[in-house]
Amino acid sequence: MTTANLDRQGFTEYPISDVHRLIEPGPVVMVSTFDGHRANLMTNGFNMPVAHGALIGLIVGPWDHSYDALRSTGECVIAIPSIDLAERVVGVGNTSGRDTDKWRRFGLTPSPATVVRAPLVAECFANIECTVADDRLVDDYHLWILRGERAWFDAAKRGAGEFHHRGDGTFSANASTVDLRDRMNKWHHLTR
Template sequence: MDPAGFIPYPLEHVHRLIEPGPVLLVSTFDGRRANLMTNGFNMPVSHEPPLIGLIVGPWDHSYAALRERGQCVLAIPSVDLAERVVDVGNTCGRDTDKWRRFGFTPVPAATVEAPLVAECFANLECTVADDRLAGDHHLWILRADRAWIDPDRRGAGEFHHRGDGTFSANAATVDLRHRMTKWQYLTQP
């Protein structure tokens, strides 16, 4: 331990410290069936255009659908759905209808073939904007073309994976809008 009280942290666990979340359900359509997967590695990339970075690897059945159709829906579940969302991430959609098995309801989207998830409080209809790092790093840059929210369903809010099977829920909101002096435009409704 050094004088500041730090101890070394294993590099292979660094993602546990910065895993951003929120945990998402990724809805895809492969031309035949819609599928769902769970995703914890994601981040906003730019405000305008609204780009999102998403890690989806070839170990996921969803990878092929994303590659072939170039579209998906990012659905944001609230923490009360956490158990079912984790179950979705333990199951492959190749031969299982996860919608039916885990009680999620597909709703037609406006601009993409993949359905929205009715139980989630927000749904983003996305197209692949850049797949240059999808091969080496499984990183997809998506552009949100349409976004939907049900504020009443936001409930206890989204939740985040700590990378080790534990999750943190967004509980208290800390409102520091007045201190965002340089970034006031971000605080406007």
């Protein structure tokens, strides 16, 4: 079949430079690092699961102070905030640990992790202690493959749930849940 003469069905072209806004993947997270002297936080919207077994892909670039700590220690914590923390999370992503103690400035509380020296974020409902599993794509794409080592969850802090960056400073919250577990015939083992 050729599509050359088919009706465009209402589609107009979308800017190719903005397509990340359509597929902005995981929840907005904060990344906690410890450089040997000070703990720091950054905000991250480009993240995704890479494999079952806690492999996580995360974009952290050299424009971030956090990049140096991640490079030198090979460790971080991924902290998942609820949308109730959105304003503070955006503040964290618009200031640098080079000149700001963001824990103090944004009223966030470091809490000890067990495997890594970077602290958990007490206000977040989930925290994943991570080590760097693979840094081969960092130079080309700033893509770190992290391995979750231990994770912590506090349902009481989940509030209205995680939220997503739409790529332009607007955010969407998780809305309703559609339960289609009975249709996951090929992936039944995932639905337990």
